[in-house]
Amino acid sequence: MSHVHIRPWLITRRSLLQAAGSGTLLAWTLPAKGYGGAAGDGELLRAYLSIEPDGTVVITTPDAELGQGIYTTHALLIAEELGADWDRVRVRFSGAGEVFSNPQKKLQATGRSMGATGYYRLLREVGAMARGQLCAAAAARWQVPAGECDTESHRVEHAASGRRLAFAELVADAVRIAPPDQVTLRDPARFRLIGRSPSRLEIPLHASGRSDFAVDVQLPGMKLAALKICPTFGGRLKSMDAEAAGQMAGVHSVHALEDAVAVVADSWWEAQRALQQVKVEWDDGEAAGFDSQAMRAGLKTLVTDRDARGDGPPRVAVTIGDVNVALADSPRRVEGVYEVPYLAHATMEPMSCVARVDNGRCELWSGTQGPMRARDTAAAQLGISPEQVTVHRCFSGGGFGRRWQPDFVERAVDVARRVPGVPVKLIFSREEDTRHDYYRPAYACGFAGSVDAAGEITALQLRVAGASLFEFGRPGAFGDRPDPSSVSGLNDGIYRIGSALIDWSPLSTPVPIGVWRAVGHSQNGFFMESIIDELAHAAGKDPYEFRRALMEDERRRNVLDTVAKAADWGTPLAEGHGRGIAIMEGYGSIVAQVAEVSVRDRRIKLERMVTAIDCGMAVHPDNVRAQMEGGIVFGLTAMVHGAIDVEAGRVRQGNFSDYPLLQLKDTPRFETVIIESGEQMGGVGEPGLPPAAPAVANAVFAACGERIRALPLSRHGWRLA
């Protein structure tokens, strides 16, 4: 594997590919004996790191770069141990392969906020191994023990004699030396990159428009494809008349797929234009009878009528004591129903993939979150072995879980196999992207709770109802236990509760559903932290003090205290302003937020969002802040605008005109406090989202006394100011 340093800030996939095979470059290729065992001789080190003859360090990230900054984080971990100069580090994307598996997942898959936590030790060890080789090479030249040498600033140094050699001078020797059997990781007190937020390496690419997304891939002879999928979920193509479309300018061919029509053309616009001229008859199938409004009424019934049944009996997540007795005894009792709709991912880059199928081989270019899954899907589809599929990864224009699904890769392969040898770039139109997503499922939550005069929660009964994410396509996988995602965030035991019954009533539907940023926490955070606020109010307590008094865990309480202090909790506010607080634990991190809003005539202005996060340690603190900001905007977009409706089995929304996003003008001021507790490192891509909506809803209540129990706000008489 060879790499070339083109311009200091411009290493793109394309340039690396062009450089490959030039035969003039040196790569890091010798065995890493005894490393880890699993990866075998040297494979691991080779896979993740090479050093060019000029000393440029090229690090391979196994994860998708979706905006979460893992491109930089992974490079930083290796560079820290290696002793590399940050401005001489480049990054490339790996292909698909077991060697790139996340050690915590045993799978190469980007998600669950595990990119930093999962690869943390592995990548540091890779860097330390290479450091060992470089030190050994220098030690041999100087005739000193390797243990007396160390690396810094892209050099090996021998402190006792003051001698130094640049990496570039040592690479040729170092690659002939076996990596050390054991490595010593650097003392965190001496970190120069970890925890220091060096400038992110992907940013110059994005700021110059030169980062390659799948939509930007260009190959000789490539054609563009547009797709019209049967609008009804699960429907089929009955017939098509493509005569007129096939004769349009720029059109190469029109294809009838099982449930879709595809046009292949010289440009995407010509393909899309011709697609509208194809006369199509669909066989709508069973989902044509599905209506999300009726289904959501059903969810409300499931959480209010204890005898109502969805797919089966409710599955219990938490039982403490007897809630019925406690509720019956309590004079301070509240109850109600919360609900949230289906949501689309709406990544800015619509689903896209380039595929070339020829002679039993397949090549893919994609921003997939699951390279191995994409590879294996294509292989199964084509009846070839996974080794015959090559995955080239690109930057992803947003993922949020959407690009974990292999459907868009499968569809690109489905088109490409019909034009053998021709690279086909499939781009979903925004409408197809919106209407053929794997949605965050709609959920409802019914609750009854009681408190006593001292501020103790004496009873909490919660029932959530909705479709199972992880039983979608494999019904009954969890037996009589709840799908963990259906109750995540409801069963964490953050608060001391006298009696509780928390369960989930499953209701499967024909709507494709899938992981969406923060998954079950995305709705359960809103339910749980709004309900806790209702209980605080019922107890006549300050919402922060109420929570604090019910928390037994020091670490959680510290996060809550930190956010309250940073947000000036308790200080006077102007008329019409209010503060709300919320806390949620997930992905190994604890996040608390305080929202400040002003409300007038049911118009809400988001003034300020203060976040405290304890993620154990922050590899790149500025990126942690960026992820908190992004998670909040994502959560508040859903809170204010997000709703997907299904009518007669078809999604009604199609574009940003009817599935709007929060805009710059709507965005509050952000402040983030990072707590370095030294506990085990947690993820940061997702946990910033769940507290945002309840913090704002609780702030609205504080400002005007109205409780928000149904989202999005725009559907319930609220607007942003």
Place this chain on the structure above:
Amino acid sequence: MQKFTLKINGQSHEVEADPQMPLLWVLRDRLGMTGSKFGCGIGVCGACTVRMDGSVTRSCVFPVAACTDRDIRTIEGLSEDISHPVQQAWIAEQVPQCGYCQSGMIMAAVALLEETPEPTDAQIDATMTNLCRCGTYPRVRKAIHRAARMMAQA
């Protein structure tokens, strides 16, 4: 199909296209200039933002036939080496996350700063209508203020 001569980033380009073909797809699929992105196809999201005779233009809904004899500027022409003050401010404030909307966001910011060298928050709010799903908005705001200071000192 017709022939059009387009002036893009100061250079003349001959293209053959349907007169209705939007500029975005001429740039991307005819000329291989992929810095301007496709996001919505209806002129809402701004990922395709370019400048035409200085004005902010959503190229995904702007037909090529209306582009002749115009001065078209795309992200590719902003600088050879990411040295434009707006790009420098973008790096300093570490704005992008996934990066997909950022070409359009930067082109819109460049236009704003040429019209209004020291924009207020309210002016930024009113002008920057580009959509970003990752939530880079607070950093976009900071970067515009920073670029304004850099340009004032230059």
